[in-house]
Amino acid sequence: MMLETRDLTVKYDLISALSEVSISAEERTITTIVGSNGAGKTTLLKTISGLIRPASGEIRFLGDRIDTASPSAIVRMGISQVPEGRELFPRISVYDNLMVGAYLRRDKKAIRRDLEQIYQHFPILKDRRRQLARNLSGGEQQMLAFGRALMSDPKLLLLDEPSIGLAPVIEQKIMETISVLAMEHNVGVVLVEQNAALALSVASHGYVLEQGSLVLQGPANELIKDDNVRAAYLGL
């Protein structure tokens, strides 16, 4: 098991944002967590990245406890996140944004090679590499956020609502790219989405989170047929 959370509980002040959430994710696999707004999906990813400390429970990555590690150490171990709202660096260039992604790496040759690969995936980023990040369109910014996350050469990629605010055509394109990346780069993906239909269509395993607790889990192709899921999240 690549990533595993066990009975993870997170509290804001005294209110539980997550209660006893246990999930796991494998490499070369897309694992999705669906749920409505405020269900705790973003909190879960922030906790895995070390931005929030859990009140109880544990997180293991490749067998090691990471729930007390610093965000920096977690990135160094190979977990990279494309956060909600992208969190780009607006007033530095596309190239610099990508290179900040490689901040912890010292293997210059490999960095260059990864950069070229990202440019191949997203040629628009190469064309605009000298522009400031804030001058990109929404879809381009999402590509940049991906590219930046990949520049750390991650083993596990956490994606928080990558489709939000994008046109349906671009949404579809992003999801395809995620699938390809998972396979080509040999990474595990944890995909958090409000758009459950879209997420479950690319994922192999899924969890449903409601008000901080897991209510359902299973293979994605089964969840997508589940009546409750169809009623609550797919609008069918």
Added chain:
Amino acid sequence: MRNIQGIPRLALSAIAGAAVLGMAVTATTETVSAQETLVVGAIQPQAGDCGQWGIPITRGVQIWADQLNAEGGLLAGDGKRYMIELKAYDNVCYIPGEELKAGRRAILDDGIKFMLQTFTPGSRQAIAQMTTDNHVLTTSYGAGYLSGDHPYLLGGITGSPAAYMLIASRALTANPDVKRAAIITADTSFGLAAKAYFEAGIAAHPDQAEIVYNESYSPDATKDMLGLLTPLMASEPDMICQLGFVPAQLAIMIETVEQLGFKGVYCAEGFTMPQILKRVTAEALAGRMYSGYAFEASEPTFSEKGHQLYKTYVEEWGADQWTPYVPIGYAAFGTIEAGIRLSPSIDSEVVMKTLLGTESVDHPIFGPSKWGGEEIYGANNHLLTPLPIYNLGADGNLVLDHVVDHAAWWAANMDVALPILDAGGQVYR
């Protein structure tokens, strides 16, 4: 009290506040406590750039008190000895509004009855009424502003701004070949006073010299000394009279004009030689620097008692911290000292009346001196002490050049000088 100097204003306020609490417990209508201690005040800048004047002045006053205390206290006319305790009050940078705040703390909060303040006319006017209402005998190292309505304000010594007039005049008398005078002063209340008095001193030599440059600068402009001095040097002066630069700035000014080829004489209230000699050699400047304020304590011949001040100061603070400003508060308090020695009571009203009623006051540094000031201030409350003027010797020490009899100079040149002082806004009668 010695370590009060240099403590920032907040801390000083806290100390003053604590002092008020202390006073509340022991407050009486008398100034004198049971221990026969006389608390005196000094309103001077205690921090900031102007602290470069205020702190040495305050230290000089502290040494005045220490010297008296070492004798067992000041022997007053009532036959008792009083230990002197000094309290310092910050006026930020001789700003009238701050002078008023400091005066309130000293007079209303701490009940001070004898104190020192600046000669800066605006600052003297700011607290004049308070000194009168509360009978606070207030000396200064010069007159600046005096009034018949405010008999508690004294011009304790010749000092500022009168000295500027006498220095400029002396420099011209001693250097008959000097023809082109430049005046550069700060645009503050004290700077404008200096400007008028320099003009008056030069005007006393109408056949010899003309004023070729006469400008005031904002203290903010001193960051760029060059911008300030290039127009001055363009007027080709052979005498530069200056007031308002802090000691190190004056050193830079002298270095700059020397490098630009100035060969004439300087006149100023004082030269802080340790600073200047780091930049320009004594041989180059010898015989060209005229200064006088109270007395220069580093010079041993004028006053033996005063020279002791220099020795004590240098022992405590180091020779490179010596400035010509140390003796001025010391000398100004000498006038109050003389009054207390004469007065049958140390009540400040009695001391004031005794002092002003004495025709010739025996000042501890300057000796017998007469009151004057009527023509300028409408009141004879300015003690016209003799003004020793100094020049620079080739060995880098200041040497006594001449002692000006202030009263005699004024009698001889009043007709020329008074209209100029009036035009400069310095006549208050």
Added chain:
Amino acid sequence: MQIVANIVFLSTFYVSFAVGLALVFGVMRTINFAHGEFYMLGGYSLWLLFGLLSGTMPDGATFIIALVVAAGVVGTLGILVQLSIFHRLREQPFSIFMATLGLSYVLQVVVVKAIGPMGQSVPAVFPGFVFFEGMILPIQRLVVFGFTVVMMGGLYLFLMHTDLGRAVRATAQNRTGAMLQGISMNHIALTTMFVGSALAALSGVLMGSVLIISPFMGGEALWRAFIIIIVGGIGSLSGAVVAAFLFGIIDTLMTTFGAGKFAPMVDAMIMLLVLSFLPSGLLGARE
């Protein structure tokens, strides 16, 4: 033409002093009120080393040593401030304000006690003037100008062309984003405080060679620097440089035409106007 020279000299002073404060504020979102005293300590480093080394080596060498020593010592002091004040009091801006203001008073008093309240000056290391196109250019000023340009160039190279510098810029723009790239906030804070404090000290050494070194020299400089970084746009180094030149021009012209005493007032009014109509400053981020 002299006015042009004076504007350049004054503006480069403003730049050298303000840029360290702008850097610290931009990255850490806190103000170090002791920044002015760090500048003052730079000035005293020069003065003390002159006293110590004068005669044993060429003055130019002493000058260089002073730059290195001041940057190292004061930069280390910046690190101590980060560890003892900023880190412990993070999320408490008022406590940081009081603590650094207290530190600035303490440093002033320490210098007054140890050295004295009297302003000091250091003899010109490179005396003399160059007369050029009707301008009088003191060589010392030209040297200071040159060093300031080198200092700014070094800062530019650091920020634009090193990984650490890039991380500092990224952190200034988006802390969460930076943390998610594995950038350690503690590491960036220490780096920024070292560099920002060292810049203040370098500015102090450079200006100490042409101005008065006094325990209180930091106060006025700090006030001017606030105006500059507010008008330039908080957190924007290029904005600080533009604003430094703007005020260099205004202050020089006002001094030259005899209105120098109104300069602080005019500068403050410009700041208020900018705050009213361009709240993010001339080149500030408009997020």
